Amino acid sequence: MTETNGNSDILAQIAATLNDLKQQQAALAAKIDALAASKTTASLSDSSAPTLPAPIVKAPDSPPHKNAKPITASSATTSQKWGPRVVLTTYPHQSGVKPIPLHWGNSDPMARGPLVASRAPEAVKYRNCIGAHGGSYSIYHALAVAIDDLPVDHIPNYENAQPPVVFGPFPQWGDSKKIVSLDPFGHVAPWIFSKWTAPDGTPVQVRPTMAITKAHMSLVEMERAVATGRIKVDGKIVINDRGDLAVTKVAAEPVWYLPGVAERFNISETALRRALFEDTGGSYPELITRPDIKVFLPPIGGLTVYIFGDVSKIADTNYKLALRVHDECNGSDVFGSDICTCRPYLLFGIEEAVKEAQNGGSGVVIYFRKEGRALGEVTKYLVYNARKRYGDSAAEYFTRTENIAGVKDMRFQALMPDILHWLGITKIDRMLSMSNMKHDAIVSQGISIIERVPIPEDMIPEDSRVEIDAKISAGYFTDGRVLTESELAEVHGRPWEDVDH
Numbered sequence: 001m002t003e004t005n006g007n008s009d010i011l012a013q014i015a016a017t018l019n020d021l022k023q024q025q026a027a028l029a030a031k032i033d034a035l036a037a038s039k040t041t042a043s044l045s046d047s048s049a050p051t052l053p054a055p056i057v058k059a060p061d062s063p064p065h066k067n068a069k070p071i072t073a074s075s076a077t078t079s080q081k082w083g084p085r086v087v088l089t090t091y092p093h094q095s096g097v098k099p100i101p102l103h104w105g106n107s108d109p110m111a112r113g114p115l116v117a118s119r120a121p122e123a124v125k126y127r128n129c130i131g132a133h134g135g136s137y138s139i140y141h142a143l144a145v146a147i148d149d150l151p152v153d154h155i156p157n158y159e160n161a162q163p164p165v166v167f168g169p170f171p172q173w174g175d176s177k178k179i180v181s182l183d184p185f186g187h188v189a190p191w192i193f194s195k196w197t198a199p200d201g202t203p204v205q206v207r208p209t210m211a212i213t214k215a216h217m218s219l220v221e222m223e224r225a226v227a228t229g230r231i232k233v234d235g236k237i238v239i240n241d242r243g244d245l246a247v248t249k250v251a252a253e254p255v256w257y258l259p260g261v262a263e264r265f266n267i268s269e270t271a272l273r274r275a276l277f278e279d280t281g282g283s284y285p286e287l288i289t290r291p292d293i294k295v296f297l298p299p300i301g302g303l304t305v306y307i308f309g310d311v312s313k314i315a316d317t318n319y320k321l322a323l324r325v326h327d328e329c330n331g332s333d334v335f336g337s338d339i340c341t342c343r344p345y346l347l348f349g350i351e352e353a354v355k356e357a358q359n360g361g362s363g364v365v366i367y368f369r370k371e372g373r374a375l376g377e378v379t380k381y382l383v384y385n386a387r388k389r390y391g392d393s394a395a396e397y398f399t400r401t402e403n404i405a406g407v408k409d410m411r412f413q414a415l416m417p418d419i420l421h422w423l424g425i426t427k428i429d430r431m432l433s434m435s436n437m438k439h440d441a442i443v444s445q446g447i448s449i450i451e452r453v454p455i456p457e458d459m460i461p462e463d464s465r466v467e468i469d470a471k472i473s474a475g476y477f478t479d480g481r482v483l484t485e486s487e488l489a490e491v492h493g494r495p496w497e498d499v500d501h
Helices: 002-037 078-082 133-146 220-228 259-262 270-279 342-358 375-389 393-403 417-420 436-444 462-473
Strands: 056-058 086-087 129-133 209-215 245-252 293-299 303-308 321-327 362-366 425-433 446-453
Touching: 220 342, 259 270, 303 342, 321 342, 342 362, 342 425, 375 393, 393 462, 417 436, 425 436, 436 446
Parallel strands: 129 293, 321 362, 321 425, 425 446
Antiparallel strands: 056 086, 209 245, 245 303, 303 362
């Protein structure tokens, strides 16, 4: 026997041994699953086929935290809550894994299918979404379950919680290219899918990702607008002399159709999944192991739509629409910080939206949770510190952000127009924004903008000249003059020396 033949025989023996080990491992995994099924109903396995081995660990039954409720007859250990095994991930062809088909972009919700993210024992095998409902608030939900404030098997009762007004359906709801970051049926999902069952007849719990309500809005600036005659009391939109406003509100949590999101950013779905997996610390392994699941519920903030006037006019091009798209700025919007124009522009947007509604059209303000250009408030404050210590020049405005965050802006407005599509908007008569990113994102989605309206000069706080002049120089819309580089270098914010430390 030659040396080559001898090596081939050895390799064949090794391959046969490995194959035997693989079969033994599969058989052992099946026995473990069968044993677990006899002790708990929480199992991904069915009796018809062996279960492929998935990464599992034994769930520890640690003593409760000192702040947790005392163990009572109604509380449970971790094994009692979720079963004795921790399922770290699943695979497309794993026995018992049967995701409910989801045909994103189908205009018929029943043909499209519901979004199912539950990991409850009876539903986990039907999951067709990665992640959890609630966006960033899903973490608080987990904490409530952990300390026994919330039963792990709680099922919401949505009786009388349905929307008070009707939206759509609009043609955009059935276009998989138009809406990729929210569920167009998210506001009615619990009701239209109330009788939905899995193929084996198991009832499937479907949760909303949007909600609609009506409210009154009270802002001291609107009271001043009434007092000065800028807006009139009509008893319908502007309710009284205090300037209280009648408003319809829509809240939306993000729902990402991964192929569509990837296409919107001109990257591959694989690159998007890997980045999401890595940059969330590996929190969502199914982004890698479940390429068959195309929907991800990201743990980020959502948005709120504030509508003034008749909601049916928003999508009707026979009526004028005034619109502001606003990104969250807690320091200015809520607490009145004067280092930026956020609150003044927001208030200007609200007032102009109200005026348009009173003139027979409609007004919309959309508020996105993208604090600090989606860099977060901690990063924003670090940038503020660097700006002030370097003299806070408009010429260096973006440099300070890039030095710390690595980018100027992470709001990436490519997904922003989705909510406009959901509202049925195809034309914006007055766009109350100077942002070139927002303008370009909207127009690229086939929505026309007739007029762009900058913030009035008399509403710009003195310390925010650095921000607004730097942005105009970088491409923001203005109906005034753009400063030269030398002029930008002369624009400075208020120094720290005027503040007692």
